[in-house]
Amino acid sequence: MATMAPAAATDRTVFLAGLDGQLHAGSAALALALTDLDDFAAINRARGREAGDAVLTAWDRVLRANIPRGGSVARLGGDEFAVVLPGTSAENAVVLLEELRRHLAGMTVEGVADAVSVSVGIAANPPHGTTAGELYRAAGEALMRAKRHGRDRVAMYVEEKMVLKSNYYSKANLERLAKLSSASDRTEASLLREALDDLLDKHKDAL
Structure with a gap:
């Protein structure tokens, strides 16, 4: 039996613009889940591209068939899917x-001998x-x-207090970070998280 093609990828910039619209300048409650199929590259290598496509299609179907009315699913590229859940708290998104x-x-999943697992990260407005x-x-x-904690699990974002220590960062870099924070109206922790996200995304294939 032929396998349906996986959902086409959505441009990340377009997706984020649409998500911003749904947030209504931060006044609308909404949860966002990002999902990543575990060991997807290994499935493609061991079983072939057709098996990988079958896994993508299976997860896409599960998401679209089970999210509440008003929610949406977007494939952002590769095996990354985003789930937008308007009016949903982070806790309820975790349960779902x-x-x-x-x-x-x-x-x-057709063509895949072993069970397929997925890791999920969730954040919401508020908080x-x-x-x-x-x-x-x-x-x-x-x-x-x-x-990092073993895959095949759902994690909610937890704000961790970031303490900058001079033995980790040079005084000059701490001063530059403080200036950037002041100029951009963003916290130093937020700027560091963005830098870490960019680094992890760059080396995603190694994770």
């Missing part, structure tokens, strides 16, 4: 995505951010934590 994660783990960029970075950080 945990249910879907378990459902995928129990499925049989994790009021713009699309802030929510995307927070959900991405939660996703990386899910990966």
